[in-house]
Amino acid sequence: MKQGVLYGIVAYLAWGLLPVYWKLFQMMGAWEILAHRIVWSLLFVLMILACTRRLGHMLAxxxxIKLKGALLLCSLLISANWLLYIWAVNHDQVMETSLGYYMNPLISVLLGVVFLKEKMRLGQWVALLMAGAGVIYITVQYGRVPWIALSLALSFAFYGLAKKLVNLEAMIGLAWETVFVAPIALAYLLFLQTTGTETAFALEWWKIVLLMLAGVGTAMPLYWFAQATRRLPLSTLGFIQYLSPTIQLLSAVFLFGEPFTLTHLVSFSLIWGALIVFTVSSMRKKSAPVAVKSEVAIKKQA
Structure with missing residues (x-):
């Protein structure tokens, strides 16, 4: 349990601090940053698989064709999610990215109901309605749909749904996901180089080094998360996952100076309330079978 909690905290802490990392490359375009992230991620993961003699496992x-199609879908969804996230961070929309990742678990459950025919308790439906009210409120007050938050939440939720079909170990899954888009990313970087429009090598040397470490920053949190899921019940991991958007929200307000208005407070409060209701309802759902088993055991002993 202690190791699992530590792995979970480190993983979500790393994801929560990503806006600070991407802000270092604000002078670069989002497409160029994404291309570097894909290429360096693939190189790092392939190096890890080669050192652990698991390249054959990746190929096997x-x-x-069906599984490769699911992996291609995962690749496109996570690439779109990464692109939008990087663009939003470097256009001073960190708060809205936080909103998106608060909404993500609720949308994931809704997709489970629609596509996997999963059943939800009354409390979980109430949570979805509260979250919907939060989105509607901020839309009405500002006169625009929070499309960044919704797009991030939806793309990552559909990515999670596709990952259920794939069900591969974290490093091998990431390797396949980057393999599909790496040729496009590499071609784009070569195009920028030949046309003289690349900006990466105009950065200070230490920023270039950090950009090359984007692969490490992408793969290691996935590894830590995988280790946490092996050691922790999902209810515990569910609590820890809110660490990431909370860090993003605090960074938006206190590091990047984004305004946190009364409208934000009302909208976020509705979504925070929804998450509390959702988490409590989910925990009661998971604990019910345990209670039944305990009662049966007591009756047998009697």
Missing amino acids: AAPG
Whole structure:
């Protein structure tokens, strides 16, 4: 449990601090940053798999066309999510990215109901309605739909749904996901180089080094998260996952100076309330079978 909690905290802490990391490359375009992230992620993951002698496992993990199609879908969804997130951070929309990742678990459950025919308790439906009210309130007050938050939440939720179909170990899954888009990313970087429009090598040397470490920053949190899921019940991990958007929200307000208005307070409060209701309802759902088993055991002993 202690190791699992530590892995979970480190993973979500790393994801929460990503806006600070991407802000270092604000002079670069989002597409160029994304291309570097994909290429360096693939190189780092392939190096890890080679050192652990698991390259053969990677090739054997996706034998069929159907599975490769699911991996391609994962690749496109996570690439779109990364692109939008980087763009939003470097256009001073960190608060809205935080809103998106607060909404993500609720949308994931809704997709489970729609596509996997999962059933929800009354409390979980109430939570979805509260979150919807929060989105509607901020939309009415500002006169625009929070499209960044919704797009991030939806793309990551659909990515999670596709990952259920794939069900691969974290590093192998990331390797396949980056393999599909790496040729496009590399071609784009070569195009920028030949046209003289690349900006990465105009950065200070230490920023170039940090950009090259984007692969480490992408793969290691996934590894830590995978280790946490092996050691922790999902209810515990559910609490820890809110660490990431909370850090993003605090960074937006206190580091990047984004305004936190009364409208934000009302909207976020509705969504925070929804998450509390959702988490409590989910925990009661998971604890019910345990209670039934305990009662049966007591009756047997009697």
